[in-house]
Amino acid sequence: MKAFTEITSSLLPLDRSNVDTDAIIPQQYLKSVKRTGFGVNLFDNWRYQDPGVLGQDHSQRKSNPDFVLNKPEFRNAKIILARENFGCGSSREHAVWSILDYGFEVVIAPSFADIFCSNCYKNGLLPVALKDSEVDYLFEQVNANPAFMCKVDLNEQSIIDEKNNSFAFQIDEFRKYCLLNGYDEIDLTLQHANKIKEYEDKLKHSSPWLIK
Amino acid sequence: MTNKTLYDKVWQSHVVHERDDGMTLLYIDRHLVHEVTSPQAFEGLRLAKRNLWRKDSILATADHNVPTTDRSMGIEDVISKTQVDTLDQNCKDFSLTQFPMLDVRQGIVHVIGPEQGASLPGMTIVCGDSHTSTHGALGALAFGIGTSEVEHVLATQCLLMKKSKNMLVNVNGVCPVGVTAKDIVLAIIGKLGTAGATGHTMEFAGSAIQALSIEGRMTICNMAIEAGGRAGMIAVDDTTIDYVANRPFSPTGIEWDQAVAYWKTLHSDEGAKFDTTIELNANDLKPQVTWGTSPEMVADVNAKVPSDVNDDQQRALEYMGLKPGVAIEEIKLDKVFIGSCTNSRIEDLRAAASVIQDKKLAENIKLAMVVPGSGLVKQQAEQEGLDEVFKAAGFEWREPGCSMCLGMNDDQLKPGERCASTSNRNFEGRQGKGGRTHLVSPAMAAAAAVHGHFVDVSRM
Numbered sequence: 031m032k033a034f035t036e037i038t039s040s041l042l043p044l045d046r047s048n049v050d051t052d053a054i055i056p057q058q059y060l061k062s063v064k065r066t067g068f069g070v071n072l073f074d075n076w077r078y079q080d081p082g083v084l085g086q087d088h089s090q091r092k093s094n095p096d097f098v099l100n101k102p103e104f105r106n107a108k109i110i111l112a113r114e115n116f117g118c119g120s121s122r123e124h125a126v127w128s129i130l131d132y133g134f135e136v137v138i139a140p141s142f143a144d145i146f147c148s149n150c151y152k153n154g155l156l157p158v159a160l161k162d163s164e165v166d167y168l169f170e171q172v173n174a175n176p177a178f179m180c181k182v183d184l185n186e187q188s189i190i191d192e193k194n195n196s197f198a199f200q201i202d203e204f205r206k207y208c209l210l211n212g213y214d215e216i217d218l219t220l221q222h223a224n225k226i227k228e229y230e231d232k233l234k235h236s237s238p239w240l241i242k
Numbered sequence: 243m244t245n246k247t248l249y250d251k252v253w254q255s256h257v258v259h260e261r262d263d264g265m266t267l268l269y270i271d272r273h274l275v276h277e278v279t280s281p282q283a284f285e286g287l288r289l290a291k292r293n294l295w296r297k298d299s300i301l302a303t304a305d306h307n308v309p310t311t312d313r314s315m316g317i318e319d320v321i322s323k324t325q326v327d328t329l330d331q332n333c334k335d336f337s338l339t340q341f342p343m344l345d346v347r348q349g350i351v352h353v354i355g356p357e358q359g360a361s362l363p364g365m366t367i368v369c370g371d372s373h374t375s376t377h378g379a380l381g382a383l384a385f386g387i388g389t390s391e392v393e394h395v396l397a398t399q400c401l402l403m404k405k406s407k408n409m410l411v412n413v414n415g416v417c418p419v420g421v422t423a424k425d426i427v428l429a430i431i432g433k434l435g436t437a438g439a440t441g442h443t444m445e446f447a448g449s450a451i452q453a454l455s456i457e458g459r460m461t462i463c464n465m466a467i468e469a470g471g472r473a474g475m476i477a478v479d480d481t482t483i484d485y486v487a488n489r490p491f492s493p494t495g496i497e498w499d500q501a502v503a504y505w506k507t508l509h510s511d512e513g514a515k516f517d518t519t520i521e522l523n524a525n526d527l528k529p530q531v532t533w534g535t536s537p538e539m540v541a542d543v544n545a546k547v548p549s550d551v552n553d554d555q556q557r558a559l560e561y562m563g564l565k566p567g568v569a570i571e572e573i574k575l576d577k578v579f580i581g582s583c584t585n586s587r588i589e590d591l592r593a594a595a596s597v598i599q600d601k602k603l604a605e606n607i608k609l610a611m612v613v614p615g616s617g618l619v620k621q622q623a624e625q626e627g628l629d630e631v632f633k634a635a636g637f638e639w640r641e642p643g644c645s646m647c648l649g650m651n652d653d654q655l656k657p658g659e660r661c662a663s664t665s666n667r668n669f670e671g672r673q674g675k676g677g678r679t680h681l682v683s684p685a686m687a688a689a690a691a692v693h694g695h696f697v698d699v700s701r702m
């Protein structure tokens with residue numbers, strides 16, 4: 031996994047709550063058996079006016095100029111700013127892959143859905159939960175000035191904006207450690223392979239119907 | 243801690259290792275695999291040259307992407323075919339138990355797991371699919387995972403996670419005639435909101451829940467995720483044990499007796515502590531219909547779409563092509579879909595069939611389809627003659643799969659089309675770009691099909 035330490039960027043203001051993973055990447059693109067190439071279909075139903083299919087040349091499609099992702103002033107944003115319960119719905123990890131593949135590295139929202147959050151951590155996308163009032167403030171700033179910049183510092187667990195306001199955020203120690211170092215969780219788990227085998231041996235005695 | 247919740251009990255019996263900060267290595271008993279969220283996980287395993295930890299924990303089937311029309315010629319869509327073939331190949335390469343497309347046991351993972359006895363009480367069950375919460379109806383701890391976690395389970399038989407909070411949803415009373423498990427769970431989501439149970443494992447309890455069959459309990463747990471709860475659980479009772487008995491993967495002989503003795507302990511102890519408790523009275527419930535683009539946007543069938551709306555609700559009404567304040571019963575439909583892991587079991591098909599017996603689809607209904615949850619459900623329904631009832635009314639009778647629940651195959655809504663659906667998500671574009679979904683129970687969907695608009699099935 032790619033490590034994450036800090037980033038300074040403008041923000042994409044996606045002023046919606048309950049942005050579900052069907053909206054982040056619609057079903058037809060889940061037919062892919064790869065992990066890459068989903069960026070061009072991020073927010074597909076909002077971003078294009080015509081329907082799309084996997085594998086077509088999406089540059090030929092009719093884009094929706096009103097959708098915030100298509101506005102030139104937000105083209106360089108690497109942080110998505112959204113409302114509560116971001117990433118709800120389907121467990122599709124394609125949602126995280128498409129956000130990363132497009133070039134975003136952080137999502138800021140008041141809250142995130144549980145499965146989306148675990149998917150973020152496995153791929154090096156940082157979900158940052160801030161208070162409602164802080165998210166309101168950031169929307170106000172970005173709406174007034176699309177080039178408004180923030181620095182997201184994982185080590186310090188803080189966001190500092192260009193006016194020097196700073197907001198702290200919480201993250202599990204373990205998740206932070208994995209993100210900062212880009213660790214692969216499977217490797218970490220396999221360090222406990224003996225414990226897993228011991229557990230299975232016990233299980234064979236206590237609950238033989240579960241394991242042969 | 244002496245008084246434990248059901249969740250405490252199942253969680254604690256699966257802890258392999260716990261770090262000081264609470265991050266836990268949790269053992270996984272059953273891993274259900276389907277074609278959409280697994281190819282990248284198998285590929286990851288190969289690239290890292292890792293072994294698969296325990297292949298007998300896995301049961302695989304293709305469900306999301308399979309055609310529901312005649313299958314004898316295979317899958318026409320090349321891209322869908324590649325995905326299904328990839329699953330077949332992975333199952334072959336790793337010698338996994340799989341029900342291929344033409345096997346009568348094939349179906350939606352969340353229907354076949356319990357049907358086969360592959361999902362059992364007290365198990366930890368995962369699948370790369372958010373509706374894995376369904377299996378909690380058997381007193382299991384079951385939840386959806388992403389593809390990286392699928393790979394993690396393939397490689398280690400464990401997941402790294404922290405214990406969540408625990409919410410008790412108590413539903414007491416007796417459901418009025420025409421009110422089903424689907425209506426109970428939609429009402430719960432309406433009350434809690436789609437993020438109301440985020441960070442929680444939900445336990446559903448109370449007399450109205452205990453009165454439900456396992457099928458009904460699965461409908462409830464299936465939609466825990468639509469309230470934000472990653473897992474939903476229901477205590478084991480005689481109904482559970484009767485359901486599990488004599489299924490192909492269920493234990494037999496002395497192991498059955500051992501298992502039953504253990505399963506009987508799978509309920510929350512008196513006085514066990516929950517982080518949150520909510521109460522609902524089943525006596526007051528009406529059949530439910532969603533009117534918006536989130537399952538929390540739901541109303542009683544005899545009520546109206548709200549007239550005082552916020553920005554999100556306004557946007558939802560525009561997408562749905564509805565005016566604020568319109569009566570739910572005035573909403574006219576184009577299509578009807580009976581199926582999905584929420585409502586495609588035999589009991590659901592019986593309920594729908596009983597409403598349409600000797601009736602015909604309304605003229606404005608362009609398409610009505612029934613997609614059984616598995617080949618075995620389909621077989622059972624045909625033995626009972628339900629397929630004839632549906633066909634006589636004008637419904638299409640299809641092969642099992644996810645179908646129009648998410649429109650990955652050809653079963654989709656066109657822009658602007660309005661559908662009464664027994665599935666679980668009414669998100670924008672869920673059933674096809676621009677499609678408009680109203681979530682209802684099977685009986686309500688069937689009633690809407692013959693009237694062409696929503697009607698209160700409890701008054702029919």
Ligand code: SF4
Pocket residue numbers: 305306350351352371373582583584643644647648665666
């Ligand atoms: S029926 Fe629908 S919700 Fe259920 S597993 Fe299939 S796609 Fe997902």
